[in-house]
Amino acid sequence: MQMNAKxxxxxxxxxxxxxGMSDRLPDGSYRGWADLLxxxxxxxxxxxxxxxxxxxxxxxxxxxxEQVDVAAAMRPDVITLVGGLNDTxxxxxxxxxxxxxxxxxxxxxxxxxxxxxxxRSPGRNGPVMExxxxxxxxxxxxxxxxxxxxxxxxxxxxxxxxxxxxxxxDVDRLHLTAEGHRRVAxxxxxxxxxxxxxxxxSALPATAPPNWTARRVADARFARQHLAPWxxxxxxxxxxxxxxxxxxxxxxxxxxxxx
Numbered sequence: 001m002q003m004n005a006k007x008x009x010x011x012x013x014x015x016x017x018x019x020g021m022s023d024r025l026p027d028g029s030y031r032g033w034a035d036l037l038x039x040x041x042x043x044x045x046x047x048x049x050x051x052x053x054x055x056x057x058x059x060x061x062x063x064x065x066e067q068v069d070v071a072a073a074m075r076p077d078v079i080t081l082v083g084g085l086n087d088t089x090x091x092x093x094x095x096x097x098x099x100x101x102x103x104x105x106x107x108x109x110x111x112x113x114x115x116x117x118x119x120r121s122p123g124r125n126g127p128v129m130e131x132x133x134x135x136x137x138x139x140x141x142x143x144x145x146x147x148x149x150x151x152x153x154x155x156x157x158x159x160x161x162x163x164x165x166x167x168x169x170d171v172d173r174l175h176l177t178a179e180g181h182r183r184v185a186x187x188x189x190x191x192x193x194x195x196x197x198x199x200x201x202s203a204l205p206a207t208a209p210p211n212w213t214a215r216r217v218a219d220a221r222f223a224r225q226h227l228a229p230w231x232x233x234x235x236x237x238x239x240x241x242x243x244x245x246x247x248x249x250x251x252x253x254x255x256x257x258x259x
Contacts, residue, residue, distance in 0.1 A: 007114070007192070009049040009076035009251060010038050013067045013105075014083050017121060018054035019247065022170035023181040029247070033176075033184035034080065040189060041078075042254040049076070052248040060084040060101045067246075068105045072112035074251045079109050080117040080188070088135035089128075095135060099142050110150035117188060118143050119155045122163035122180075124173055129164070155191045157184060160201045167204055 012018045012034040020032020034052050042048035051074060053067040063083040071079055083105065087098045110116045120140040123129045140158055147154045157163050160183075168180035176184065186200040 006045055007041055007077040008045050008047065009074075010034075010041060010078045010080070011050075011071045011074050011076045011113075011251060012038075012052040012054055013063060013071050013079060013081045013109070014054040015058040015063065015086055016054070016056035016175060017085070018052065018080065018082050019056050020052075020181065021056055022172065022175040023178045031178075031181070033181040033188065036182060036185035037188050038254045039256065040185070040194075044194075048254050049251045050248060050254040051076070051246075051251040053246040054082075055244050055246055057086065058083070059087050060098055060105070064101050064105050068108050070249075072108050075112050076251060077114045078117060078192070079113040079115075080119070081105055081109055082119045082121060084139050085121050085136065088132055088139055093135060095138055098139065102139075102142065103146060106146045106150050106152065110152060115192065116150065116152040117155060117191065118147050118152050120144075120158035122157040122160065122176070122184075124166055124169040125164040126166070126173070128173070153191050155184075155187050157187060160187070162201055162203050165204055167207075 018032065018034050020030035020035060023031045023033075025031050034054070035050075038048070038050040038052075042050070051071075053071055055066075058066070060083045063081075084098050084102050087093050088095075106116065106118070120143055121136075123133070123136060136158070144154060146152065162168070163176075163180065163183065168177055168183070169175070170177055183200040186197060190196050190200070
């Protein structure tokens with residue numbers, strides 16, 4: 001494992017978490033932790049190249065079919081792989097198949113880069129988290145196993161209490177805010193052996209919890225704007241990422257967010 005190296009290229013593989021939702025830029029596009037990480041790596045390495053193949057809504061099978069071989073062919077210094085969590089949130093989930101596909105992805109990507117980065121994804125505290133926690137923890141245990149087998153590093157976001165704080169999650173309750181993405185970028189930066197810029201696990205300032213009325217209004221807004229469309233897509237077999245291309249499909253010099 002080569003840590004704290006002067007990496008010259010990065011390819012990010014995954015779903016909406018790596019695409020950058022809900023870290024929205026003024027032009028309506030998404031930035032996210034991978035873009036933030038690339039910017040910091042580029043500042044330390046002139047000519048740094050970056051590709052982000054992640055697309056929202058992708059299941060692990062789609063990530064393997066559509067992104068893994070493309071990323072491996074680029075042979076970058078660093079590849080980040082985060083996938084499988086969308087599968088665990090489905091009512092019917094074959095965890096044996098999820099584990100097998102994730103293993104296939106790691107086996108293809110690990111030999112194609114100097115450093116493979118895996119993650120134990122964060123989860124927002126609440127009833128949804130509690131319902132799916134056993135599947136998530138099964139997935140994360142396998143991530144640890146794969147990392148040990150293939151000399152990858154694991155960024156443990158799941159074990160960071162602050163990333164369960166609801167204030168770091170967007171109103172859709174599925175994606176991190178801009179501050180959440182910033183903390184993830186710092187976590188990956190440090191895991192790669194770079195000098196810390198701050199404590200990404202520091203707790204948010206204490207605030208009074210919202211009152212009953214505010215919670216009910218937020219719940220109704222969430223159900224109308226996010227939960228109902230999500231259920232409709234599940235019932236019709238559609239995904240939020242259907243037909244969407246990756247935002248950075250080519251390994252090119254990083255020059256900031258796309259316009």
